[in-house]
Amino acid sequence: MEKYDPLQSDSYTEHLAQVNKTKQVIATEDIFNNSGAIIVTKGSPITGAVAQQILRFKLTKPLHDTIQIEDELSGDSLYQHFEQFLQSQPDFQKINTTFLIDPIIRAECHFINMYPLLRQKLTVMSSQIPKLLSQTIATTWLSVLVAHKIGCDEQSIRSTFVASLAHDIGMLHIAPDIISKTTKLSDKEWRQIQAHSVIAFEILKNISNMPKDITLAVLEHHEECDGTGYPRGLFSSSLSIIGQIIGLADNVIAIYTKRLEPDNRSLRDVMPILQVSSRSHFYQTYEALITVLRNVDLLGEGVVSAEGMPIFIDDILHKNNQLNSYVEVYEQLLRSIPSTDQGNTCSRAQTLYSFISDAIRGSGILNDGYIRWLEQVRSEKLSFAYREMEDVFLMMEEIEFHLQKLRRLINDYLLSENCSKAEKELITTHFVTLDTIRKQEKPSSTDYSL
């Protein structure tokens, strides 16, 4: 993990110079470099040239403690972001109306005034990475809903609200070209991105009135119950509830905005996906969210046309075949590696695999009987089952995603010094078999959407 030093200037300095073009960003005191020389005088705006000067030195005080932004985000303007989010998302609005979340959010927004540094960070995010602020608003709204539904008390709901707003502020300290990169990240870049939860934790823990459950939740928002998360790869027994509420909400918003919305799918389609990954989350948080989604009449139209359905089912059958082959290979592979190892990589792989096989068994979608059902739906054109076909497809995609995570874990073990020569050979052989399965041609690439 990359180390964060609050006295070392980073991308946040450049963000401030950009913000200064539309809202004044002023030094509230003289800014010194670590040799004791003044590099910015009190009252100076943080222009591009000033930012370049700051970036040349290490400081004596974190930059964010020595500047002020004109017209920072207030409780009212924060609440407007939640209103805009609900107005643009009818499914979320429906949940909001059913479970009356809006009054809770409205009341919590004013507590932002207790944390001026968080207001500053969100103001910069709003101006520099507005998409990230939109995701933060959606995640916060969903986190508060889950906290409310599992019966959290007022204090815990407040902590959930503040921690959700703060969970990704670390991203402001990472180079924008890495954050916005759409091609594959290198290992180094991925480590830099992963550092965002630690950066946010380091920033928040230095705020004197910031409750510890908030800082911990922010640190843990990318940890997962199966031990495959970061930064510490903790298992469920060591994780805090608020961190896991935010983790679930963040995950659902990412699925919705990156996978479902672009395919014109509704929030309803989160359900089959979550069903497969339920063991990655605390049961109570998963159960609360699924219950909410089931009890609200969400738009449930599928996106595959009746004419396209036979080809779509062909693709499902192909995927089914591939997944069954993958599972067979992984079963053999996991029997041949230790159940625990020094770096815990093998325990994580074994735990993740047990979660995946539970999900597969629980859903029954890879069984012979289910394959016969798929064939029957296709040949007899059983339109009442078409919506189920789409659910199955989404579930299979999610299983594939978890199997990719499993492969990365086994690959980490392969590259570690704990892996013996015999194990290395065996893993490599199995990886070759997995690649052969992956390369098997799909029966079609036809567009079957409406």
Ligand SMILES: [Fe+2]
């Ligand atoms: Fe994050």
